[in-house]
Structures are given as C-alpha cells and as structure tokens.
Amino acid sequence: xxxxxxxxxxxxxxxxxxxxxxxxxxxxxxxxxxxxxxxxxxxxxxxxxxxxxxxxxxxxxxxxxxxxxxxxxxxxxxxxxxxxxxxxxxxxxxxxxxxxxxxxxxxxxxxxxxxxxxxxxxxxxxxxxxxxxxxxxxxxxxxxxxxxxxxxxxxxxxxxxxxxxxxxxxxxxxxxxxxxxxxxxxxxxxxxxxxxxxxxxxxxx
Amino acid sequence: xxxxxxxxxxxxxxxxxxxxxxxxxxxxxxxxxxxxxxxxxxxxxxxxxxxxxxxxxxxxxxxxxxxxxxxxxxxxxxxxxxxxxxxxxxxxxxxxxxxxxxxxxxxxxxxxxxxxxxxxxxxxxxxxxxxxxxxxxxxxxxxxxxxxxxxxxxxxxxxxxxxxxxxxxxxxxxxxxxxxxxxxxxxxxxxxxxxxxxxxxxxxxxxxxxxxxxxxxxxxxxxxxxxxxxxxxxxxxxxxxxxxxxxxxxxxxxxxxxxxxxxxxxxxxxxxxxxxxxxxxxxxxxxxxxxxxxxxxxxxxxxxxxxxxxxxxxxxxxxxxxxxxxxxxxxxxxxxxxxxxxxxxxxxxxxxxxxxxxxxxxxxxxxxxxxxxxxxxxxxxxxxxxxxxxxxxxxxxxxxxxxxxxxxxxxxxxxxxxxxxxxxxxxxxxxxxxxxxxxxxxxxxxxxxxxxxxxxxxxxxxxxxxxxxx
Numbered sequence: 001x002x003x004x005x006x007x008x009x010x011x012x013x014x015x016x017x018x019x020x021x022x023x024x025x026x027x028x029x030x031x032x033x034x035x036x037x038x039x040x041x042x043x044x045x046x047x048x049x050x051x052x053x054x055x056x057x058x059x060x061x062x063x064x065x066x067x068x069x070x071x072x073x074x075x076x077x078x079x080x081x082x083x084x085x086x087x088x089x090x091x092x093x094x095x096x097x098x099x100x101x102x103x104x105x106x107x108x109x110x111x112x113x114x115x116x117x118x119x120x121x122x123x124x125x126x127x128x129x130x131x132x133x134x135x136x137x138x139x140x141x142x143x144x145x146x147x148x149x150x151x152x153x154x155x156x157x158x159x160x161x162x163x164x165x166x167x168x169x170x171x172x173x174x175x176x177x178x179x180x181x182x183x184x185x186x187x188x189x190x191x192x193x194x195x196x197x198x199x200x201x202x203x204x205x
Numbered sequence: 206x207x208x209x210x211x212x213x214x215x216x217x218x219x220x221x222x223x224x225x226x227x228x229x230x231x232x233x234x235x236x237x238x239x240x241x242x243x244x245x246x247x248x249x250x251x252x253x254x255x256x257x258x259x260x261x262x263x264x265x266x267x268x269x270x271x272x273x274x275x276x277x278x279x280x281x282x283x284x285x286x287x288x289x290x291x292x293x294x295x296x297x298x299x300x301x302x303x304x305x306x307x308x309x310x311x312x313x314x315x316x317x318x319x320x321x322x323x324x325x326x327x328x329x330x331x332x333x334x335x336x337x338x339x340x341x342x343x344x345x346x347x348x349x350x351x352x353x354x355x356x357x358x359x360x361x362x363x364x365x366x367x368x369x370x371x372x373x374x375x376x377x378x379x380x381x382x383x384x385x386x387x388x389x390x391x392x393x394x395x396x397x398x399x400x401x402x403x404x405x406x407x408x409x410x411x412x413x414x415x416x417x418x419x420x421x422x423x424x425x426x427x428x429x430x431x432x433x434x435x436x437x438x439x440x441x442x443x444x445x446x447x448x449x450x451x452x453x454x455x456x457x458x459x460x461x462x463x464x465x466x467x468x469x470x471x472x473x474x475x476x477x478x479x480x481x482x483x484x485x486x487x488x489x490x491x492x493x494x495x496x497x498x499x500x501x502x503x504x505x506x507x508x509x510x511x512x513x514x515x516x517x518x519x520x521x522x523x524x525x526x527x528x529x530x531x532x533x534x535x536x537x538x539x540x541x542x543x544x545x546x547x548x549x550x551x552x553x554x555x556x557x558x559x560x561x562x563x564x565x566x567x568x569x570x571x572x573x574x575x576x577x578x579x580x581x582x583x584x585x586x587x588x589x590x591x592x593x594x595x596x597x598x599x600x601x602x603x604x605x606x607x608x609x610x611x612x613x614x615x616x617x618x619x620x621x622x623x624x625x626x627x628x629x630x631x632x633x634x635x636x637x638x639x640x641x642x643x644x645x646x647x648x649x650x651x652x653x654x655x656x657x658x659x660x661x662x663x664x665x666x667x668x669x670x671x672x673x674x675x
Contacts, residue, residue: 018402018403018502018527020502020639020641022620022639022641022642022643022644023641023642023643026643026647027620027621027622027644028621028622028647030244030272030622031244031273031287031288031290031291032287033248033251033290033291034247034248034251045642045643045647075403076402076403076406076436079402079403079502080338080639081338081352082245082336082338082352082354083244083245084245084248084336084355084356103406104403104406104436105436105438106338106352106353106354106433109354109357110354110355113354113356113357114356163229163370164229165227165229165231165368176356176360176368177360177363177364179368180233180360180363180364180366180368181363183224183225183233184364186224186225186233187224187233187235187261187364187366190235191235191365194235198470199466200459200467200470201328201331201459202457202458202459202463203264204238204264204265204266204267204305204326204457
C-alpha cells in the first residue's frame with residue numbers, strides 16, 4: 001500500500017447515485033485469486049457494450065478522464081456487497097480518491113485498507129466539484145490529506161472530515177494487522193477472560 | 206460504568222467483545238466466529254503467507270465453498286476453470302492453515318449463511334464476521350454479525366479481531382399481525398421501501414415488535430439477511446425462547462449444563478427498557494401486502510397490487526432520471542400492472558430464502574399445479590441438509606412433478622458466479638436479495654419476492670398475487 005499524502009490529478013465526474021458494487025465490478029470478475037488486474041473490468045457494463053467495445057460516451061473512455069485519479073459521484077456510492085474487488089478495481093485503474101455525499105459502510109472501510117481515500121462532502125459541494133471536473137485536464141483537483149482540504153482549480157479550499165486513526169493509517173501507509181498485533185497481549189488477556197466467563201462457547205473443531 | 210445505563214442488544218454484544226478502545230474511539234473487537242468462503246478469502250490467505258503469519262484461532266474459523274459451486278451433478282469436477290481454481294485454492298489454503306472445512310461433497314455443504322445457524326456455529330451473543338455482506342443473516346439469533354472485506358478477513362485470520370468504531374442504533378418496530386399471504390420477505394422489502402437503500406448506513410438495526418417476534422427463526426433470518434440492502438451494518442433480533450429452542454440440538458451448539466449457562470447469559474441480552482436509539486422506524490404489519498420489486502435496487506418495491514410508477518409524476522429531476530433508467534433497464538412501462546408482468550425464469554433459493562421453510566412454502570403452491578409453458582423454474586436448497594430434509598418430506602417430488610428443477614445447494618442464480626445465470630433480457634422472479642443491473646447475469650432483469658410469490662409466478666407465467674392461490 002502506498003502512502004497517501006497529497007494527490008493532484010484529473011477528477012472524473014460520475015453524477016449517479018447508488019453506484020453498487022455489482023456496477024463497479026460485476027460478480028463474474030470475482031473469480032480471480034489475486035488483488036491486481038481488475039482495472040480493465042472497472043464499471044464493465046457502463047464502460048463496454050455487448051461486443052466488448054468501449055462506449056464512447058462513458059466518462060472513463062474519454063480524455064483526459066482515462067487517466068483520472070479522483071472520482072466524484074452522488075449518494076450511497078459502493079452499496080451492495082462486501083467485495084474488496086471494488087476498491088481493487090478502482091485502484092488498479094488508477095483511482096486513489098472518491099468524493100461523494102456518502103458511502104456504503106463496507107465499501108468505505110475497504111477503501112482505507114487499500115490506500116484509497118473516500119471523502120464525504122455535501123451534495124452541493126460534490127456538484128460544484130463535478131462542474132469543475134467537466135473542465136477536464138484544465139481542472140485538476142488537489143486532495144491534501146495532511147491539511148484535510150480539497151483544493152479546487154480556482155484555489156478555493158474545501159475542508160473535509162476524517163477519522164484520526166484512518167488519516168494516520170493512510171498518511172503512513174500502515175499495515176492494520178501490524179498495528180493490531182501491538183495489542184496482542186490485550187487479545188491474549190481477552191481470550192483468557194472469555195474462556196472463564198463464556199466457557200459455553202464451543203470450538204468448531 | 207457498563208451496566209448502569211440502559212443498553213441496547215447491540216451495545217451489550219459490542220461491549221462484551223471490546224478488547225481495547227483506542228484514543229479516537231476505534232475499538233479492537235474480538236470475533237467469536239469467522240466464516241470464510243472461496244471468493245473473498247484467497248487474497249487474505251495469500252497475505253498471511255507473504256507476511257509469514259498464521260491463523261490465530263483456526264478453531265473459531267470455518268470454511269465452505271458456496272458461490273462458485275455448480276448446482277448440477279456434484280460427482281464430476283467443476284467444469285469452469287476459474288471457478289475450479291477458486292475452490293481448489295480454498296481447499297489448499299484450509300489444509301495449509303489448518304482451518305476446519307466442509308467439502309463440496311459433504312451433505313453439510315451449503316451457503317455459508319445457511320449452514321452457520323444450521324450447524325450451531327452461529328450462536329446468540331456472539332460476534333460473527335464473514336467476507337460477505339449477507340453475514341447480517343446470523344443476527345436473527347441475537348448475534349452481532351456483519352460483512353467485511355478481504356483485507357479484514359486477513360486481519361481476522363491473523364488477530365481474531367476487527368478494528369471498528371461502534372455503529373449507531375436504529376430500531377425498526379413492526380407491530381400488529383401480518384396479513385395472510387405475507388411473509389418475512391414482504392416485511393423486510395416493506396422496511397427497505399420505507400427507509401431506502403441507504404437508510405441504515407452507519408447503523409445497526411434491531412428489529413422488534415409483535416410481527417417480528419411472531420416469525421419463526423427462518424423468517425427472522427430472512428429479515429436480518431436483507432439489513433445490508435437497507436444500508437445497515439448489521440441487523441439483530443433479541444434472542445427469546447424460540448431462539449433457544451432452535452439452537453438446542455444443533456450439531457456444534459453447547460449441550461447440557463453448558464447450554465443452560467449459555468441460555469442464562471443469553472436471557473440478559475435483550476435491550477434494556479429506556480435504551481437509546483438514534484433512529485426509530487415504525488411499521489404496522491397489517492398494512493403490508495405481498496411485495497415485489499420493479500426497479501434495480503431493493504427500495505424500488507411495491508405491493509403486487511400496484512402498478513409500475515410513472516417518472517413523469519416525480520418532481521425531483523435526479524430521481525426522475527434514475528426511475529427512467531430503471532424502467533428502461535427493466536423494460537417496463539409506467540402504469541403497467543405489476544401482476545401483468547410476464548416472466549421467463551424463477552429462482553427459489555439463496556441465503557435470503559433457501560431454508561426448508563422456504564422450500565415448503567414453494568411446494569405448497571406448486572402442489573397439483575405446473576410451471577407455465579416457456580418458464581424455467583429452479584429450486585436450489587440453501588444446504589445439503591435442507592435438501593435432505595426436503596427430500597425426506599417429499600417436497601422434491603412435488604416440485605419436480607410440477608416442472609421445477611431440483612438442484613444441489615449453493616448461491617447459484619443469486620449472483621450467477623456458477624453456471625446458473627440469466628441471459629440478456631431474461632426476466633426473473635427471484636427470492637434472492639439484490640436486483641441490481643446484471644446481478645443474476647449480464648442484461649438480466651430481477652424481481653425480488655417471497656418464495657410463495659415466486660412459485661405462484663412460476664405456475665402463472667407472470668407476476669401474480671399469491672393470495673389468489675389461497
């Protein structure tokens with residue numbers, strides 16, 4: 001996982017609500033046993049027609065959005081399944097930041113595990129950024145995680161909220177498991193306590 | 206201090222599993238049961254292998270293949286190479302890491318959310334996770350059960366914990382008596398229709414009220430299963446005598462004195478009087494009718510007596526455009542009666558409605574009738590145990606005589622990762638949980654409904670009000 005500090009790049013507008021994980025990456029592409037290589041299938045049905053040819057009207061099939069690193073969408077982005085293939089596909093395409101009014105919980109969680117920053121901003125602000133992004137390559141956005149601001153092409157700064165734990169994890173590209181294992185003595189102690197208090201909990205095997 | 210202020214069921218289960226609370230409120234939360242399947246675990250096991258880590262508690266972990274498995278002849282190898290590789294990878298990983306595994310040919314094999322409760326793996330008061338959003342199903346037992354991503358699967362394998370902040374509390378109270386012909390599926394579709402697909406985001410839903418407690422355990426699982434379709438992290442129902450009766454005698458449930466101690470503890474779990482809920486939603490069960498979805502997300506739902514809505518009547522431009530897109534995809538016309546919509550395929554199964562009670566409901570409608578000409582109807586039991594039970598009751602013969610296909614257990618056409626999928630343009634009456642575009646196969650059109658409604662549609666050739674079959 002790469003550190004996320006400051007990102008400046010092309011933002012692609014995707015002004016659609018309820019983009020579900022089946023839309024981000026359909027189930028038939030979940031048969032992989034790897035995390036990589038899913039970018040080509042990102043938004044498969046929106047991006048390609050029945051013959052597999054690109055749909056020229058879809059934003060990520062147009063310049064400069066083919067190189068987008070930021071996606072701006074509407075409400076409830078990432079609803080549906082728990083498949084981490086959704087953030088893996090976004091990341092493999094090159095997206096490091098998704099801005100939307102709100103996200104489905106599991107998708108939101110999964111983003112952080114992969115160095116993707118999901119930013120919640122009010123719908124009106126998202127719409128303003130979508131207008132900016134329509135200017136294409138002339139309208140690169142900057143996302144500064146350290147200062148917790150999105151910088152519009154006109155220089156205006158928009159503050160955003162983020163959990164301090166998650167911010168720290170992204171800034172330092174920390175491995176969650178490594179962090180939790182620092183609490184191993186507490187986990188050991190919990191298991192001993194549970195063995196005494198909840199001794200009815202049987203083992204599976 | 207814990208215990209002094211009134212707490213919800215969710216808060217009690219949460220509090221009893223906090224290993225450590227970090228300064229920003231994030232908790233290291235202990236996990237009692239980790240269910241894994243072949244789709245969301247390969248990358249997690251690979252991560253462990255790369256880091257030289259072990260599975261901390263294989264004895265609290267169970268693995269089963271369900272998404273990719275064909276529902277046809279199990280004696281032959283999986284034909285599709287990628288599906289076969291995913292199942293073989295799981296088999297390799299469980300052997301390497303010492304994780305208990307239910308093989309594809311084992312009669313206990315089935316959908317992970319069916320077999321958890323069925324085997325007594327899932328119990329009240331537990332924390333249960335799985336790399337699958339429908340883990341919320343197990344909340345029907347009064348457990349805190351939620352879906353996680355593959356990185357979190359790896360995290361649980363390595364540490365037996367997750368890192369999370371507590372969710373907010375939402376209470377959904379369904380009072381009154383459910384009218385004849387209506388089921389748990391109709392309750393949960395009505396709830397989602399009311400709160401919307403993001404209505405539960407950031408919350409854990411506790412379902413309560415006369416109509417909920419009146420449900421059998423299978424119905425409670427159906428309701429909790431679709432919590433995620435309302436955006437909630439999890440759904441729970443307080444454990445009661447029905448729960449204890451259900452658990453008693455399950456293969457891996459505690460027995461004897463241990464069970465009595467467990468039940469004494471489980472009795473302390475229901476929410477305290479005066480416990481705080483951030484959101485309360487109330488629904489009168491008497492107003493619920495058999496429901497069917499018309500659009501491409503589960504909140505686009507109406508009673509079967511309704512008609513396809515008209516986008517022109519929607520004042521909000523964004524919503525109007527979304528409705529129009531749904532109607533275009535679904536090939537429906539505003540004003541068209543839902544009971545006039547013809548169907549090509551019927552799918553009865555999934556973690557939502559693949560239990561024995563669901564098969565019985567379908568067989569009751571199918572008995573003495575026949576699947577309409579041109580309709581393909583599949584019945585896919587949720588587990589090998591459900592299949593055995595149905596066969597012992599003769600339900601398979603009733604269904605087969607009526608022209609239904611009787612298949613092996615698995616996720617099947619709920620998401621079409623195995624060969625059971627819709628072809629472009631096909632319209633399906635489905636007892637599953639998601640009607641997203643392409644969910645059951647590219648270009649496929651899904652109408653979500655109850656098992657009885659699905660069977661009624663199968664014999665009618667179109668969506669139909671099951672109450673006409675009474």
